[in-house]
Amino acid sequence: MTKDEWYRQLFERLDNSKSRSSFHLKQKDIDYIHEKGLDTIRQHVKEFIAKREAPAYIANDGKQTPMKGHPVFIAQHATATCCRECIRKWHKMQPGKELSQVRQDYLVDVIMTWIQREMERQEQKI
Template identity: 85%
Template structure:
């Protein structure tokens, strides 16, 4: 299966989840992304995954990712990259083992893909809003 095929299936499944599909970027998140830039947001995602998801043992697993306060946190809940149990269920990575660099890079890419999709929706909406 190619990356494109996997992502297509993954995002369709996430979209069919009432919980996962309820997360969207708010205006303040979009403003923050526009102010900081996608490279900075990527670095934040990298840091959050490395510190909150990559360790083999996470004391507060299931509670380590807030549901608001940063665009990456919102994306983590939307993409099921918010805790090791969700990562196991949705991304087939077993808990109890430190995540490899490749696994971390994949999770970051999923998060950033979701954020880009949200930003693209915002751009389209903004374009149409200006035409009114």
């Protein structure tokens, strides 16, 4: 399966999930992204994944990603990259093992893809 096929199927499944599809960026989130720029947001995503998701064991797993406070947190819930159990279920990465840089980069890319799709969706509303 190609990356494009995987992403198409992943985002189709996320879009069809009642809980995952309920997350959307608010205007203040979009304003923040525009203010900081996508490169800075990508850096934030990398830092959050490395600190909160990549370790083999996370003391507060399942509670490490707030539901608000940063657009990346919303994106993590929308893309099921918010905790190791969601990552296991949706992205087939087993918990209890540190995430490789390749896997971290994949999660970052999924989150950034969702953010860009969400920004395009908001722009089409205007």
